[in-house]
Amino acid sequence: MNVGHVQLRRNLYSNMASLLVNICIGILYTPYLVRELGISAYGLVPLALIINQYIGVLTDALTSSLTRFYMIAIQEENWQSASRYLSSSFFLILGIILLCSIPAFVFVDRIDSVFNIPEAVLVSAKYLFAFTILSFFCSLISSILNIVLFTLNRLDYLNVIKIIRGAVKPFLVFVFFNCIAIDLTYIGLANVIGELVILGCSYWFYKKFTHPQIKLSLGHFNKTALVSLVVMSVWVIVQSVGDLGIYRIDVVILNLFWSTKESGIIGSFSELGAYLSIISVLFVSLFGPLILNAYSQGDHEKVKELTLDNSLIIGIAVAVMVGVLIGFSNFVVTFWLGEAFTSYTRWFSIKLILLPFYTAAGFFVNVTRSWNKVRFPALMTVLFGLLNFALIYSVAQFFEKTNQSIDWILMISLIFGILQSYFLNGLYFSKLYKNTIKVVCLNFIKTASVLAVVAFTCSFVSAYLIGRNTLTNVVVILLLGMFFLPLSLGVFLDKRQRNALIQIVLKNK
Structure with missing residues (x-):
C-alpha cells in the first residue's frame, strides 16, 4: 500500500475525530457559558477572542511564510537552510512577544475606555483579556514548533494537539465554575493552562520528529533568512488584518x-x-x-x-x-x-x-x-475591510439603534466577505x-x-x-x-x- 495514501487516510480520519470533538464542544460549550454567565457578561468573551485573533495574524503570517521556505529547504535536503529559517522564526517570535507585552497590558489596564463594559464585571474582564493575551503568547511558540509536523504531513499528530486544545479549556472552565466561582477570570485562566499543556505537547513532538541535522539555536539565526520571512509575513499580516476587518x-x-x-x-x-x-x-x-x-x-x-x-x-x-x-x-x-x-x-x-x-x-x-504572491490580495483585502468598516460604522452612527440596522450591518459584512474571500x-x-x-x-x-x-x-x-x-x-x-x-x-x-x-x-x- 502506498505510504502517501496511508498517511493521507490517517490524516483524514484524525481530521474527522478532531472535527467531531470540536463540534461537540461547540454545541455544548457556548450555551454553557451563556447560561452560566448571562448574555451580557458572555458578550465580553467574543471581544477577548477578537483581540486574540488580531494579534494572532502574526502567528498565521509567520507560520505560513516559514512553512513555505522550510518545506522547500526540506525537499532539497538543505538542512542548513532549514535550520536557519526555523531558528530565525523562533527568535523573531520571542522578540515579537517582548515588543507586544507592554502595549498589550497597557491596553488591558484601560480596556474600559475601548469597549463598553459593565462596571460589575470590569475587574474580571481585565483578567480575562490579560490571560487571553498570555495564552496567545504561548500559542505563538507552539505554532513555530508545530511547523515540523505540518511539513512532514503528520496532520494526525497535529490533530491530537487540536483535540487536546479543544477539550482541556472547556473542561477546566467547568471545573473552575463548579469548584471555585462563576467568573470571567477563570475562562482566561483556563486558556493559559490549556496553552501551556499544548506547548509541552508541541515540544515533545518537535523533539521526536525533527531531522537530527536540523538545529534550533541562536547560532543559526540568519539575517538573510529573516528578511525573506519578514517580507512575506508583512503582506500576509496585512491580508489577515483585512480579513478580520470584514469577518469580526x-x-x-x-x-x-x-x-x-x-x-x-x-x-x-x-x-x-x-x-x-x-x-x-x-x-x-x-x-x-x-x-x-x-x-x-x-x-x-x-x-x-x-x-x-x-x-x-x-x-x-x-x-x-x-x-x-x-x-x-x-x-x-x-x-x-x-x-x-x-x-x-x-x-x-x-x-x-x-x-x-x-x-x-x-x-x-x-x-x-x-x-x-500575497501583496496584491493583501492590499485589496485591506481596501475591502476599510470599505466594510466605513459602511457599517455609518449605519451604526446615523441609523436608529434598531434590529433592522443590525440586519443591514450583517448584510453589508456578508457581501464584502463573499467578494473578498x-x-x-x-x-x-x-x-x-x-x-x-x-x-x-x-x-x-x-x-x-x-x-x-x-x-x-x-x-x-x-x-x-x-x-x-x-x-x-x-x-x-x-x-x-x-x-x-x-x-x-x-x-x-x-x-x-x-x-x-x-x-x-x-x-x-
Whole structure:
C-alpha cells in the first residue's frame, strides 16, 4: 500500500475525530457559558477572542511564510537552510512577544475606555483579556514548533494537539465554575493552562520528529533568512488584518453602539460559525501539505487540480451543512441557546451564509502563499475591510439603534466577505493559472445553488416535520443532511472528482 495514501487516510480520519470533538464542544460549550454567565457578561468573551485573533495574524503570517521556505529547504535536503529559517522564526517570535507585552497590558489596564463594559464585571474582564493575551503568547511558540509536523504531513499528530486544545479549556472552565466561582477570570485562566499543556505537547513532538541535522539555536539565526520571512509575513499580516476587518468587526461595532447583549448574541452565532469553519480548516490542512509539496516539486498541474477539486468539494459539503442549519434555524437556535434567542434566527442565518464561500476560498489562499504572491490580495483585502468598516460604522452612527440596522450591518459584512474571500482570492488564483476563471465562477454557482436549494427545502420541511420531540427533530435534520450531501456531490462532481474522493475515503490504494 502506498505510504502517501496511508498517511493521507490517517490524516483524514484524525481530521474527522478532531472535527467531531470540536463540534461537540461547540454545541455544548457556548450555551454553557451563556447560561452560566448571562448574555451580557458572555458578550465580553467574543471581544477577548477578537483581540486574540488580531494579534494572532502574526502567528498565521509567520507560520505560513516559514512553512513555505522550510518545506522547500526540506525537499532539497538543505538542512542548513532549514535550520536557519526555523531558528530565525523562533527568535523573531520571542522578540515579537517582548515588543507586544507592554502595549498589550497597557491596553488591558484601560480596556474600559475601548469597549463598553459593565462596571460589575470590569475587574474580571481585565483578567480575562490579560490571560487571553498570555495564552496567545504561548500559542505563538507552539505554532513555530508545530511547523515540523505540518511539513512532514503528520496532520494526525497535529490533530491530537487540536483535540487536546479543544477539550482541556472547556473542561477546566467547568471545573473552575463548579469548584471555585462563576467568573470571567477563570475562562482566561483556563486558556493559559490549556496553552501551556499544548506547548509541552508541541515540544515533545518537535523533539521526536525533527531531522537530527536540523538545529534550533541562536547560532543559526540568519539575517538573510529573516528578511525573506519578514517580507512575506508583512503582506500576509496585512491580508489577515483585512480579513478580520470584514469577518469580526461587527461584534465590536455592536458593542460600541448597542450593548454587550447584542454583541453577545452575534458573538455566540459567530462562535458557531467558527466551530463549523473548523471543517474547512481540517480539510484544507489535509491537502495543504500536498499542494505545497506539489508546488515545491514544480508540478503545477497537480496544484491546479487539487485546488479546484477540493475547493468545490468543501464548498458543497459546507453549503449542505449550512443550508440544513438555516432551514431548521428556529429549532437549532432554540435547542442550542434557548428560547430567548429564537427571535434572532435571521442574524443566525446571515452569519452562516458566508461559510461555504469562505471555506472554499481557503485553497486559493494556500496557492497564493505557496507562490509568495500575497501583496496584491493583501492590499485589496485591506481596501475591502476599510470599505466594510466605513459602511457599517455609518449605519451604526446615523441609523436608529434598531434590529433592522443590525440586519443591514450583517448584510453589508456578508457581501464584502463573499467578494473578498471567494472572488478576490479565486480571481487571483486564475491569474496564476490561466484558463481557470470559468471553473472558479462555475464552482461558485454550484456552491450557491446547493446552499439555496438545501436551505429552501429544509425550511419547507421544518414547517411540517419539526415538533416537540427533540430526538425526532435531530434525526430528521441528520437524515436530510445525509441525503443532500451525497446527492449534491453526485450531481456537481464529475466522474474523475467522484472517483478521487471515493479513493481517499474508502480505498486502500
